[in-house]
Amino acid sequence: MIRILRQIFRTGIVTEPLPPAEEEIRVIGGKLEEAIKRRFRGSLTIREVDAGSCNGCELEIHAINNPIYNCERFGIHFTASPRFADMLLVTGPVSRNMEIALRRTYNATPPPKLVVAVGDCGCNGGIFGESYASLGGIDKVIPVDVYIPGCPTTPAALLKGILKAVDGNL
Amino acid sequence: MLKEAIDNVLGTAAAYTERQFPQSVVSCTVPRERFVDAAKAMKRAYALLAAEWATDETPFGGGFAVYACYRWGSEYLIVRTEVPVDDPTFPSLTKKYVPAYRFERQIHSLMGLVPAGHPDLRPWIKFEDWPEDSWPLRKTFNASTPLPRVNGEYQWVRAEGEGVYEIPVGPVHAGIIEPGHFRFQAVGEMIVNLEERLGYVHKGIEKRFESFSWQEGVKLAGRVSGDTTVAHSIAYSMAVEAIAQCNIPERAHWLRTLFLERERIANHLGDIGAICNDAAFAFMLYQAMRLKEMLLRTNLELFGHRFIMDRVMPGGVTADIDENGKKEILKELDLLSKDFERLVNIYDENSSLEDRVRDTGILIPERARELCTVGIVARASGLNLDCRLQNPFPPYDRFEVNVPVLISGDVHARAWVRVEEIRESIRIIRFILENIPDGSLSVNIAQPSPDTSGFAAVEGWRGEIIYWVQAGPRGEINRCMVRDPSSVNWLGLEQAIPGNIVPDFPLCNKSFNQSYSGHDL
Numbered sequence A: 001m002i003r004i005l006r007q008i009f010r011t012g013i014v015t016e017p018l019p020p021a022e023e024e025i026r027v028i029g030g031k032l033e034e035a036i037k038r039r040f041r042g043s044l045t046i047r048e049v050d051a052g053s054c055n056g057c058e059l060e061i062h063a064i065n066n067p068i069y070n071c072e073r074f075g076i077h078f079t080a081s082p083r084f085a086d087m088l089l090v091t092g093p094v095s096r097n098m099e100i101a102l103r104r105t106y107n108a109t110p111p112p113k114l115v116v117a118v119g120d121c122g123c124n125g126g127i128f129g130e131s132y133a134s135l136g137g138i139d140k141v142i143p144v145d146v147y148i149p150g151c152p153t154t155p156a157a158l159l160k161g162i163l164k165a166v167d168g169n170l
Numbered sequence B: 001m002l003k004e005a006i007d008n009v010l011g012t013a014a015a016y017t018e019r020q021f022p023q024s025v026v027s028c029t030v031p032r033e034r035f036v037d038a039a040k041a042m043k044r045a046y047a048l049l050a051a052e053w054a055t056d057e058t059p060f061g062g063g064f065a066v067y068a069c070y071r072w073g074s075e076y077l078i079v080r081t082e083v084p085v086d087d088p089t090f091p092s093l094t095k096k097y098v099p100a101y102r103f104e105r106q107i108h109s110l111m112g113l114v115p116a117g118h119p120d121l122r123p124w125i126k127f128e129d130w131p132e133d134s135w136p137l138r139k140t141f142n143a144s145t146p147l148p149r150v151n152g153e154y155q156w157v158r159a160e161g162e163g164v165y166e167i168p169v170g171p172v173h174a175g176i177i178e179p180g181h182f183r184f185q186a187v188g189e190m191i192v193n194l195e196e197r198l199g200y201v202h203k204g205i206e207k208r209f210e211s212f213s214w215q216e217g218v219k220l221a222g223r224v225s226g227d228t229t230v231a232h233s234i235a236y237s238m239a240v241e242a243i244a245q246c247n248i249p250e251r252a253h254w255l256r257t258l259f260l261e262r263e264r265i266a267n268h269l270g271d272i273g274a275i276c277n278d279a280a281f282a283f284m285l286y287q288a289m290r291l292k293e294m295l296l297r298t299n300l301e302l303f304g305h306r307f308i309m310d311r312v313m314p315g316g317v318t319a320d321i322d323e324n325g326k327k328e329i330l331k332e333l334d335l336l337s338k339d340f341e342r343l344v345n346i347y348d349e350n351s352s353l354e355d356r357v358r359d360t361g362i363l364i365p366e367r368a369r370e371l372c373t374v375g376i377v378a379r380a381s382g383l384n385l386d387c388r389l390q391n392p393f394p395p396y397d398r399f400e401v402n403v404p405v406l407i408s409g410d411v412h413a414r415a416w417v418r419v420e421e422i423r424e425s426i427r428i429i430r431f432i433l434e435n436i437p438d439g440s441l442s443v444n445i446a447q448p449s450p451d452t453s454g455f456a457a458v459e460g461w462r463g464e465i466i467y468w469v470q471a472g473p474r475g476e477i478n479r480c481m482v483r484d485p486s487s488v489n490w491l492g493l494e495q496a497i498p499g500n501i502v503p504d505f506p507l508c509n510k511s512f513n514q515s516y517s518g519h520d521l
């Protein structure tokens, strides 16, 4: 136990070491927090759906939950059930085999049903394109509010995209 | 060794080819009715079945062919058999090799060849709502048109009896992970059977390769499984370099290894954190994620991408390292190993954690061998398998890679193999930084000759990745077979679960952490 405590104190608070390039995140984060307070009473709940991704985009969605980006401090929380979700964060080209599951998840989500398409694949199918197995971008199956390109998209771009969906004017 | 074993049983019935590269990987064609005899001979020689796949060779004026690739120690041997178009069947290897079970379901579903004697021909990856006669890997199949949906039902395995109930999970899981379906039969808390159903993220990758040029293909290979982007692009590139018979500069090999070992550390860190988190020890997750993020940032700064994606290509690499970069990595490694060792101590001394990870999700060594598992899963269950050791490319041949092998086969063993591998990777990276030779980064690649094939096996962080590529009549990609470690290791998870309690499943699953995308292709 002592070791654990020591490691915790030694690590200190790593969130935001803020070298100049990271200043961006603090700015986005501030705006995000403010927008989430205004529109969602301080708590935005997200359901992540992998609709066929290569799992690269998932790595970066994990990263915004790590102690450095720590998206919870802005009021963002990932949930297990679409029924509690304000937003769907959807990755991948929609594979044919995931189409039905994605539709069901969308139907189970209460309003406002914000949908954010993540990664080049989520935007337009990316390298997998459209084929017998891949239907292309997320908007081929459900309506999309915001697109975040990148392969995979970076944590900063993710936060920005979420802000855009919440705030509408960026 | 393996070739002798084939010769002893098949004699002149095995016709060897010179068109398979590298030529250290022996390849022979046997008559269809002797396909199982070859498997028997391999089994007797203690070989493992590494992969089984089919090709459509009608562009050469032939029919179909089925290939089985065996491995023993550092040897690979490929047995091919021809399958005529008007009688698309071949003898199943399932009686000799358990992993043939899924390989052949896949061949049956996607190429439409019937493995005679296979006990279970339910579709695999192909879903029940695909038209039955749609076989995407056939040349006659038009890959660009969407498939209609038909009615169909998947026959699940059922367990019956008093008090047996069923828990279906997925495809959309609770966490931020890939989709797949698991069905448990349980009595009380105890799981009596687990059935996996995968294929949800099938994106038609193998087919798509066929519409790409050899150079474009590497981008796709780098996206077979995003967390393994480096290893997949190396394996693909090496297969292409083999078939094009080209040697790449020494420095390029060393840089590839540097990227590969960094990928290994980053993923192992994430896994160790996630395993502890699923045992309700979140402290470790946040500490490990912090260290992982540190690595990714260095990657971005030095190589221009957090996961070093698209930095390996057939012919070499596109990113280099200079003296400053070396210093930066050394500094980072010092920090990393100091903090990492502290965390390992904490892991080691935490009895409540130990309680969860020991004796949970055991894959016994006999079973691991029977299933021909690879990589961390195999090494946690007593199998000493590692391509870095058995099929080294430079600089792995310059030093001894210490490969950890444990025999308990439980969650702890799989976590501990990762711990030891991180230590070893740190050592390897230090060696590379000190000794990397000067030289150019890449060479041009010639177009492969028609009707040749190339093979490569690379130890990614999950385990052995195999690529087998075949050039068509115009030297284009006729077939690109991808075998991610997940293709075999998912079977291991299924076998490790019965007897465990339901709440331990996420923990066991994390300790395997197989790729859905790499499996579904």
Ligand code: SF4
Pocket (backbone or CB within 6 Å): A052, A053, A054, A055, A056, A057, A091, A092, A093, A118, A119, A120, A121, A122, A126, A127, A150, A151, A152, A153, B223, B226
């Ligand atoms: S955008 Fe890139 S990282 Fe994301 S799912 Fe597609 S290929 Fe993978």
